[in-house]
Amino acid sequence: TQTVSQSDAHVTVFEGDSVELRCNYSYGGSIYLSWYIQHHGRGLQFLLKYYSGNPVVQGVNGFEAEFSKSDSSFHLRKASVHWSDSAVYFCAVRDYTGGADRLTFGKGTQLIIQP
Amino acid sequence: DAGVTQTPRHEVAEKGQTIILKCEPVSGHNDLFWYRQTKIQGLELLSYFRSKSLMEDGGAFKDRFKAEMLNSSFSTLKIQPTEPKDSAVYLCASSLDPLNTEVFFGKGTRLTVV
Numbered sequence: 001t002q003t004v005s006q007s008d009a010h011v012t013v014f015e016g017d018s019v020e021l022r023c024n025y026s027y028g029g030s031i032y033l034s035w036y037i038q039h040h041g042r043g044l045q046f047l048l049k050y051y052s053g054n055p056v057v058q059g060v061n062g063f064e065a066e067f068s069k070s071d072s073s074f075h076l077r078k079a080s081v082h083w084s085d086s087a088v089y090f091c092a093v094r095d096y097t098g099g100a101d102r103l104t105f106g107k108g109t110q111l112i113i114q115p
Numbered sequence: 116d117a118g119v120t121q122t123p124r125h126e127v128a129e130k131g132q133t134i135i136l137k138c139e140p141v142s143g144h145n146d147l148f149w150y151r152q153t154k155i156q157g158l159e160l161l162s163y164f165r166s167k168s169l170m171e172d173g174g175a176f177k178d179r180f181k182a183e184m185l186n187s188s189f190s191t192l193k194i195q196p197t198e199p200k201d202s203a204v205y206l207c208a209s210s211l212d213p214l215n216t217e218v219f220f221g222k223g224t225r226l227t228v229v
Contacts, residue, residue, distance in 0.1 A: 034217075036220075042222055043222045044208070090158070103148065103163070104160070105157060
């Protein structure tokens with residue numbers, strides 16, 4: 001079974017702290033990895049994506065993510081969080097293996113920023 | 116340029132009713148997705164269309180859920196008959212093509228079945 005796993009349901013940090021949100025996947029073949037953010041009461045918004053090349057990709061608002069094939073991971077990081085980063089973050093895998101095309105999301109990690 | 120538009124934003128239905136949710140994708144996008152979002156299950160794929168052709172029908176959701184894409188700029192999701200366990204947020208999303216992984220989401224329709 002192909003899965004996307006976000007091990008932390010909630011992460012709490014103080015404003016100005018760095019943060020890492022974890023994502024692990026179990027897919028083979030051709031995949032795209034991406035992260036989305038969902039503020040309360042709103043739809044998901046794209047943050048960044050990775051397919052090939054430099055394993056560290058930059059996104060909007062200072063977010064970056066690093067792909068690791070050996071760890072099957074695509075963790076999201078930010079050096080200094082702002083209160084407006086409080087939201088739920090979803091890791092997603094788009095799988096093109098074997099002619100299929102499936103976009104699967106993890107269950108999300110809620111990032112809570114304390115003042 | 117308009118994003119993905121979903122209507123209505125809120126829907127309350129009685130058990131057994133038929134409801135139809137509507138979605139207009141981003142103009143020019145060829146891929147359209149319907150997801151159900153709950154706190155427990157997260158985002159579950161209901162349907163996926165590519166250039167109006169149904170590519171994924173969400174397996175377990177087949178019996179009471181039917182998505183259609185009447186033209187490239189309009190899709191509906193019919194739930195018939197509704198059950199209380201269908202209470203959730205239904206999200207519609209679109210992307211330009213299969214190789215473009217930036218997917219644009221609508222704000223969702225919150226469905227409550229009583």
